[in-house]
Amino acid sequence: MKKIKLLQQLTNEGVVAVLRGETPEEVVEMAEQAIAGGIKVIEVTMTVPFALQAIEKLAKKYTSSTQDPSKYAIIGVGTVLDPETARVGILSGAKFVVGPALNPDTITLCNRYRVPVMPGVMTIQEIQRALELGVDIVKLFPGNLYSPSTIKAIKGPLPQANVMPTGGVSLDNLADWIKSGAVAVGIGSDLTTEAVKTGNYSLVAQKAAQYIEAYRAAKG
Structure with missing residues (x-):
């Protein structure tokens, strides 16, 4: 039941902040600002040096x-390439796991511990395989290679697939993705680039609020 509740929360929130940075402290600051701006789902990628420190600190602060x-x-935890990484992320407090590609062993581990897992997919074959492995939400990645109409095309043969585009989602096209059937969207560099460039991390909160406003408007 805990997994089902988390999946409901993820899809109700609708916007996932995908955070990368140079240090765990920087990513924690980004996360806190994103949360203050209204984005309540935070994905800390394993490309961040000492990423587990950031996950642990955030997991202790937020529930x-x-x-x-x-x-x-x-x-x-994001950018998870293998089950070993998924497990240490979960032990550090991660409530969900995201990967850039479809790794069956990672999915098996997450299912074992009843943790939502969202593998990256690019083809109908990969989406079908993910469904067969028990995945509830697939990440369409990189999203900038597709248009929102892709989701409608996917749902022709696979209406049961829950798709979350990540990469290339912006304030300009978020509504199109949602109206085409995306259950959520992942927001990456557009959320943080200006803040990193200027050193003013409050800009993350401002941009997060804009994304939440756009999402709610798209949902009606």
Whole structure:
């Protein structure tokens, strides 16, 4: 039931902040600003040096329980290439796992521990395989290689597939992705680039608020 509840929360929130940085401290700052701006689902990628430190700190500060809104956020681990990385991410407090590609062993491990896993896919064959392995949400990646109409095409033969585009999603096209059937979207560099360039991380909160506003408008 815990996994089902988390999946419901992920899709209800609808926007996932995919965070990369030079240090764990930088990523924690980005995450805190994104959460303050309204994005409550945070994916810390394993490309960040000492990423587990950031995940652990955020997981201790925030909880996936909605009983305390001031501390509510769902922290996950991304760029997971193998089950070993997934497991250490989970042990560090990650509530969900995201990969850039379809790795059956990673999916098996996450299913064992009842942790939502979202592997990256590019083809109908990969999506079908993910469904057969028990995946609930697939990550269409890199999203900038596709148009929002791709989701409608996918749902022709696979209407049961839950698709989350990541990469290339912007304020300009978010509504198109949602209206085409995306269950959520992953937001990467567009959320943080300006803040990193200027050193003003409050810009992350401002951009996060814009994304949440755009998402809610798209959902009606």
